[in-house]
Amino acid sequence: MNLASLSKANEAVLTKLFSFIEQDQDMRDIRYVAYVLATIKWETGDTWQPTTESGSDNELEARYGTRLGNAQFGDAARYRGRGYLQIVGKANYQKMNEVLGLVGTDSDLVKYPDKLLDPLVAYRVLSHGMRNGSLTGKKLSDFITKDKADYRNARKVVNGLDHAEGIMTDANKFEAILRDSLAKN
Numbered sequence: 001m002n003l004a005s006l007s008k009a010n011e012a013v014l015t016k017l018f019s020f021i022e023q024d025q026d027m028r029d030i031r032y033v034a035y036v037l038a039t040i041k042w043e044t045g046d047t048w049q050p051t052t053e054s055g056s057d058n059e060l061e062a063r064y065g066t067r068l069g070n071a072q073f074g075d076a077a078r079y080r081g082r083g084y085l086q087i088v089g090k091a092n093y094q095k096m097n098e099v100l101g102l103v104g105t106d107s108d109l110v111k112y113p114d115k116l117l118d119p120l121v122a123y124r125v126l127s128h129g130m131r132n133g134s135l136t137g138k139k140l141s142d143f144i145t146k147d148k149a150d151y152r153n154a155r156k157v158v159n160g161l162d163h164a165e166g167i168m169t170d171a172n173k174f175e176a177i178l179r180d181s182l183a184k185n
Contacts, residue, residue, distance in 0.1 A: 010047075010048055013047075013048045013049055013119075014048055016119055017040070017048060017119070017123065020119070020120060020123040020127075021033055021036070021123075024123075024127055026127065026131055027127060027131075029144065030175060030178050030179060030182070031144045031149040031151075031171075031175055032130075032131075032140055032144060033174070033178060034149075034151075034171045034172075034174035034175035034178055035130075035140065035144065035149075035151055035154055035167075035171045035174075036126065036127075036130065037170075037171075037174045038151070038167045038168075038170035038171035038173075038174055039084075039085070039126075039130075039158060039167060040084045040126070041167075041170055042163055042166065042167050042170070043084055043085055043086055043158075044084060049119065050082065050083045050084050050116060050117045050118070050119055050122035051082070051083075051086070051117075052080065052081070052082050052114075052117065053080040053081030053082065053086055053088070055080070057074070057076075057077035060076045060077045060080050061073060061074075061076045061077060063076065064076035064088065064089060067089065068088055068089020068090065068091050068092060069089050069090040069091025069092070069094065070089055070090050070091075071090065075089075075090050076089075078090075078113055079092070079093050079113055080113075082113060082114070082116035082117055082122075083116040083117070083121075083122035083125055083126065084122045084123065084125070084126045085122075085125065085126050085129065085130075085135070085158055087116060087125060087129075087135075090110070092135075093109045093110050093113060093116075094109075094110055095134060096109060096125045096128070096129065096134065097109040097110050099128060099132075099134060100121075100124055100125065100128060102115075102121075107121050109121075129157075129158075130157050130158070133157070135157060135158055135159075136156060136157060136158065136159070136160075138156045138157045139157060140154060140157055142154075142156075142157075143156070143157070149171075149175070151167065151168040151171040151172060152164045152165065152168040154168075154171075155167055155168075
């Protein structure tokens, strides 16, 4: 991982992302930050920006159908994966909408699903979901404790163990970079 070769666009995106992390009072453990960065790196395909799941409306309807709270035809496409974590399904949009107090606001995720592409909204969903177990029932503190950082199994916070090894490798690298950066200050 070579952070020195970041493009100016990625540098700006990461600067914004770090400002969200810096303001997040619940994101004080350097290992949480390392794991969040590794997850975002993977989930966004190294763009570091909230993204939208690809696929035609018909492909998404076939993939998700009426699962995940999708009640009618069109919901699977409307509530496709978005954000830093690719939140999928109307039920997940509703849950995050409620826990973040977005219902009835200009950032209401059910009314305006594309609001998950706003970096601050996407970060709030990621932070709350990963810290509180809102995504899978597992939370970062289940795997990152004062005694250990189980970055491999922490993947269960988002999505089973898919790509767990690569994300673990990146989390370890980010932790080393962050610790080195703090030691120099």
